């Protein structure tokens with residue numbers, strides 16, 4: 327059996343630069359990953375199967391359009407393979423929440439199949455599969471700190487901040503990525519600046535916060551509560567939302583903030599983690 331973690335993706339910043347003719351948006355984003363995620367287990371089998379378990383299993387319906395089974399099928403097609411595989415997805419993180427979700431699951435499936443069939447991680451066919459599965463899948467395939475450009479698939483590695491404590495908070499609303507992008511006001515506010523990762527991130531923004539808040543006003547409450555927490559170095563929404571996060575100076579400050587947030591909003595989903 328091969329096990330892979332679908333590390334949660336966070337966008338420390340996301341600048342939307344232009345609407346493209348193909349329906350996507352040209353963007354610049356700072357990708358980082360947290361040390362928590364869904365778990366994928368793959369075992370060679372007589373027949374294909376796909377089982378979803380875990381706290382957020384019920385949020386997913388049918389397997390026809392699941393990115394995990396699409397990743398499996400695309401990988402086999404691209405590499406000319408036939409063998410069946412039993413896949414179990416342990417869904418630990420909320421779906422449609424701006425932290426990778428299906429993209430990270432698809433990327434973990436590709437990594438697992440690559441390991442099973444001794445495919446090199448740099449194989450252009452593997453990267454092609456990732457690009458076809460979604461804009462964030464190439465970043466999730468590597469799960470490394472990177473600047474993403476194009477629709478998010480063009481990556482340049484950056485020095486990360488491993489071990490930085492991070493608190494993730496989701497107020498329990500699922501947002502459609504396409505709908506949030508559709509609400510972008512069309513104003514290019516410029517590129518992400520230069521410097522080290524944290525100063526670039528602090529000076530940058532997430533241009534999708536405004537359209538996401540228009541769809542789910544509670545996101546503004548999450549951001550302002552996180553901003554009031556002592557030791558929070560950077561507070562932002564991730565991707566198209568609704569998950570927001572705060573980076574902290576210390577694990578203690580992160581734990582203290584988690585206590586305050588969970589006491590005030592016992593219904594919100596919280597995760598204390600650290601950057602990879």
Ligand code: C5P
Nearest residue numbers: 349350351460461462477478503504507
């Ligand atoms: O690439 P992916 O399938 O994950 O994207 C989901 C949707 O998000 C797209 O159909 C598109 O509406 C929107 N999107 C976008 N620009 C991007 C990435 C995603 O408009 N760079």
